[in-house]
Amino acid sequence: MPYHKNKQQAFQAAQQGIEDVQGLYTEIVQDGASYGHQLKHLKNEVNEAYQQIENALEVASDHQRAQLERFRSDLETIIHEVNLPDN
Known part of the structure; x- marks a missing residue:
């Protein structure tokens, strides 16, 4: 992703990022077998x-x-x- 973007492109990238995180967050099933994997994916997002x-x-x-x-x-x-741990 290029560092220099115009305001709208940068804003849209941030907006998409938060939407991706919110989508993952709503999909996490805490008692599911893949919870750890989902949590790792959420942390990356x-x-x-x-x-x-x-x-x-x-x-x-x-x-x-x-x-x-x-x-x-x-x-x-x-x-x-x-309770997502810091980095």
Whole structure:
């Protein structure tokens, strides 16, 4: 993924990242046999989404910045809900 993007592309990448994380989060079945695998996949997606948000924040408009901060807050909530360990 190229480092230099316009504001809209960077924002859309961050938005897609948070949507991917939210989708995985809703699919996790905590008592299922593949829970550990799902959790690892979720952790990878969370890390990628955080990076996309950070990249987008570098070029974001004020309106986009507010939404990106909400995305980051949503990620923190998901991490807390599943007790996802830090890196």
